[in-house]
Amino acid sequence: MKFFIDTADLDAIREIKAMGMCDGVTTNPSLMAKAGRTDTDALLKEICRVVQGPVSGEVIALDAEGMVAEGRRLAKVDDHIVVKVPTTYDGLKATAALAADGIAVNATLVFSASQALLMAKAGAAYVSPFVGRLDDVSEDGMQLIEDICQIYENYDFETEIIVASVRHPIHVVESARLGAHIATIPPEVVRKLVAHPLTDKGLAAFLADWRKLQEGR
Ligand code: E4P
16 A cells, blocks of 8 residues: 655655655645745655655646646656546546546545546546545545445546545554555644554553663663
């Protein structure tokens, strides 16, 4: 299973990449705003240089023509750029056009199996179902992942599933259990994935015993 890191924070990306936990990065306009850099293309380029893997940058346009123009510009920033396109009627048109140009598209804001099916048919390289935001409105985010995995398997779609809007470790573990290709994980969830209170408790006990041993010398 591949881990993408869901952030535009270069320091966090560098740290997680060095641990071997970063196969790619996803950004969106909100994450870019959080990073506080207005030179967004330059920031994407720097992220690509660190990651050396797929880095998603999102289009802002809402019409197909605008999305295609923006997508083509973004794709020129670096060979690793994946163009994030919203899953709308115009997004479908733009995805088909960008895919025909050989540009990798990440279909974003996916909230239903029908959206994932259509974006795969349009030629998206990735789809991003947002599990956390579905859970927030009392829908089962992980059930959507199961449905998309099943549909893609039925028809041998090559589109990869990026589990997005990940809020906690169980989202990642369930994604792995279901066989999703990728989870895009915020840096704070990477920390939570490795943490366990029994590890901390066990370590404290080992160190206390070690200290006692040294003091008894
Ligand atoms: C990634 O592609 C998405 O933009 C991101 O996971 C959304 O996460 P959020 O629902 O926590 O904003």
